Amino acid sequence: MKKHTWFQLEEHPEVYFGQYIVPNFISNSIAIRASENHWVLISPGEKLLAEWIKRWKEPETKISIIFPNSFHYMGVNTWLKVFPDATLYASQKAKKRLVKKGFNRILALESHRPELPEGYDVLIPPGHRGGDVWLSKQGPDHSNLWITCDSFLNYDRVSNQPVARTLQAILGAAPGLKISQVIKWLLLDGKANFKPWVLNQLEQDKPSILIPSHGEVERDKALSEKLSTLVKQRL
Template sequence: MSDSRWQTLEQHPELSWARYKVPNFASNCMVLKHGDGQWTVLSPGQELLDNWPGADDTVTTLNIVMPNGFHYMGVSAWQARYPNARLFASRQAIARLTSKGLRNILPLEDGQLALPADYQWLLPPGHRAGDVWLCKRSEHGNLWITCDSFLNYARYSHQPVARLLQKTLNAAPGLKISQVVKWFILTQRSAFKTWALQRLADFPPQLLLPSHGELDQAANLAERLQQLLERRL
């Protein structure tokens, strides 16, 4: 069954994403198709379960990735539908996720989750929540899928509590590093900043898909991210 919330890019047809609601905020779920019946889901949203791109597929392999210690709310529902799904997260995030009742989480650092060609996992240092990024090198434009390290809401939320938090925390509108990430999530801001600037130099993105907000697709994206890191951290 199709769902108009799901989006894809012509240059990256293996990747789809859709927005779902968590308390006071909107979040993105990303799904990556490896081959026939083989899927990886990042930050699964319960409300998307019936209409995700693999819903009508014969799913033989499902990997569920929690891209940090806070992105777990829809996981139990997906596990109930797909009991053979494997759970993955960064080592940094696993302790918190286990405290939320999730079990048998495999660390991405062990390399047990193979990715399609040109994709790779990146794990930022100095990040209390254990953020995980999924990145792709491509002649059509390098793609970064990040978690909470960056936000890109096009406007302030219409929801009063969310709007107040966004204004207070400088979390919208546009490309942002929120005050929460700066002061409470990043335990080593200098290490994170140095690492992120080096990744920008290694393979500058032309597309950014954060867990919260809109796709940012621009030729000057890497320059804007560099300026954001320099200014905020």
């Protein structure tokens, strides 16, 4: 897939996603068209800004930015230079660290929700040290969508970079749908809360499309069952 380009999600045409590298690993940015002039961005990458401006920026365009956890902020300052009035959102847990990183006026998603198209729900998984935020959307014809953060990875192959390839092998991070050892070792501070929550949420939402923060978009009618099995095996 071409990097630094935005692609439309066919099953949910209001959703666009683009890829960039941070560092050596594929990362995803998400852009959701909430209305004619309002967009919601998740993990906006610096190198995806130029094409986004070329395709969609108008004088009246407004954007909201969701930090999907306290670690996904690297490209945001670049976007704020172009959109200084952007509304920022994060979970309450993530907000504490993001404020220390210099981001002010962040609205906590527990009490404030951005404008999103019909059918979307904001999910805040318990037990994440970084304060993860996911989005869920119900769709027709078994096209239910999950937009997650670091909990799930989906690299279609191991990296060409020796260091990245070694890390992927050690951490069990590629290829295919994975839960990296990093989740258990570093990112989860409440596995006992997260595991039953995610299994229950999978049963409720039954996603068949996954856009993780890292890796490729996954489409599979059996996705919910596969993710459930993965969670039981790895956590």
